[in-house]
Amino acid sequence: MIRNEQLQAIITPKQATPLFSCTIDQLIISMNSEAVAVTSSRDWILLFLILGDNAMILMDLYALKRPTELGATRVEGIIRFPDDSGFLFNYLWGKTLRSGDEHVFGIRRLSDKSKCPISALEDYLLLMKILKLNIARGILFRPVRLGMIQNSPINRGQMNSNPKYWLQKVGLFNGETFFSIRTAGAIELFLEGSDLQQVMGQAYLKTERIARHYMKVWQVLGMLSSGEVENISTKNDLELNAAQAFVRVFV
Template sequence: MVLPTCLKRRHSLKGVRLVAAIKRIRGGQPQGLKEFARFQKDNKLDNLSMDDLRQQTPTTSANPVNVQMSGDIVQSSGDNNNNGTNKRKRDDLEDRIANLENTTKEEVVKNLKEKINSDIDLEKIEGRMDELDKRITCSSGHKRKKSFQGSFLQFLQDLDCKHLSVCTPDDIRRFLIWKDFSGKTTIHGVHCKHLGQKGEFDCFCPKRLASGTVEGVINQLVNIFDDNGFGRYWDIFSKSGNPACAPIVKEYLKLIREEQASAHVLPKQAKPIFLSKIKAMCSYIDREIKSPGLSLRERYILYRDRAWMKLQFFAGDRASDLSLVVAQEVKVLNDNSGLVFQHTFGKTLRGDKGKSNTFVIKKCDDLSICPVQGLLDYVNFCQVSTVDMSVGYLFRIVSEKGRVLDKAVNYSVMYERLRYYLSLLGIYEGETPHSFRSGCAVTMALSGAAENVDQAMKHIGWFGRTSAEYYSRIHTLFDAGSIALRLSQVANGSENIETVFKEQADYSSLVHVFNKE
């Protein structure tokens, strides 16, 4: 039998955290220890009183010591005769030990929770949660999503499909075909004389949803089932999971694409708007601003529209993003030659990996289309009209009573204004606010303002080459044209090309090396 350790002069508690040690040995059953050490071989430590412990502790130290507490750490004070101070410290230690012995685990946890709860302001937390929830529910994307989901669920109910769990891939296809009937893309037949043409024609060819729109509808359906716990996979054997991910739905999308490709339906692109039309609209606005009898509301709208259109073309920005510009983000260059804009929020700017769109707008010699001058004139008019433009949205809406509101002008407002000016001048050809972005990209490509696609991407704010090449049409404007020109110039020397081909590339007429004949 192994006897317990008997404490000698070499043993010490110096540097030991007592609270942690006491917690480990509470109840007299510390882990890995069958019995406590003893001061005397024949006297168990459990049988000693506090007075006995107090008397025995100094005799086990090499030097007379007084126990001092720093937090809950035991320290040695050496030959310190301040017995009153040491006694108080020992009493404090004994009180802490007694409190620990008389406190249960449940009481400690309860006291800790009460202390934490007293430091937490639940009202502020709930208020912040409500603020974030309102941002979600009030966003246009959330409203469109709820509207689409309601339309889909109503369609399922009309099919006697009471729950998403019983929806099948065939039900998904039925919904897609039902939506397809409300499309606006005409699918001309092979024998239709309008095949490959854009616009509205007096023919009996059906109208369908564009293939890109069909793909978007399928993605929304996938998200609806995923949000309701059905995942993003369809098991064809157990017929469970997300029916919008079924192979038959993917095959439906493939057939739609092939049908529209055979009908020569091309991807819809915004018609570019160029400087000639922008000059025409700005000249009209200049004349209207000078007209007598205009109200402040009408004059404000003219100044705002002129500044917006000039800036939109030279920035090449998204119309929705430009409308969200705030006055605080616009800065002037050191040489006063232009302005700097830095977008941090927009359609594709959502705080991901610190993305931002920074671009510079320079002054033009032609003041009739100068974006810097147009913006300065707009801000100066607002200041004269006692409208504070130092903070808040730069382009704002105005009420019927002529009050400028602290709300950003939206895409639909600028679309109506653009169509109004172009129609009034008799030059409207279906342009939208997105036409400014396309016109800027094409102008940069043809004028040499952007030497390559990367420069156009940096100015306009594209993060992918696909979008830049799509909107600027750089391959169509340069590659196809230059290749066609060079190809036409070699027509006279076509015989030489044929001879070279037969000699160096056509091996069909050569004789087999191992032919016996």
């Protein structure tokens, strides 16, 4: 069976340490417990930060955005589906405004509210409304400076400190950043059966060379002992076959 520790080891120099969904599940449990405690103490600014972190991490788990793009998400770029089944997001994609392309994508509501990015965003927006913040226009994920909530993008350093704080809290920090969610998401999509073009579309990776850099899937194969390979379940047997197919494409 491909274990989380083996997946976590898929790193090379200059590549973000992957932050897989099984680890994010542990972070969300820690965040939810913290949110309950903070609500009792009525520390609304701290609750704002926790709910914002929760929503950002869960949203990026499904959207696979760059940290700077996620931090610059604007409220007016979000549209609720008519049947209330999710949100539609409209981004100007690109590292610079001049190279920007429109990027529209949707995120569906999940039945498990604790892991649902839509539910997390709704909780966060409700608190923003309670705090009398403008939720009609402006930046969605807002930083706090000197105890005041700012209507400005969260910078890259702050974005990366968010998962670091929660990973350290549960004793799992291994150098991960917000970029790690995108790296792991691309790998997980492929192992779950998505083809290369589907992964590139979801993670908005424009070339196969970039996708190859993100998805070092074949390295998982070298981390499996013969005994582990023999004990692979049906699901993981399919994952191993997918990884082997990936090797044939890129090696």
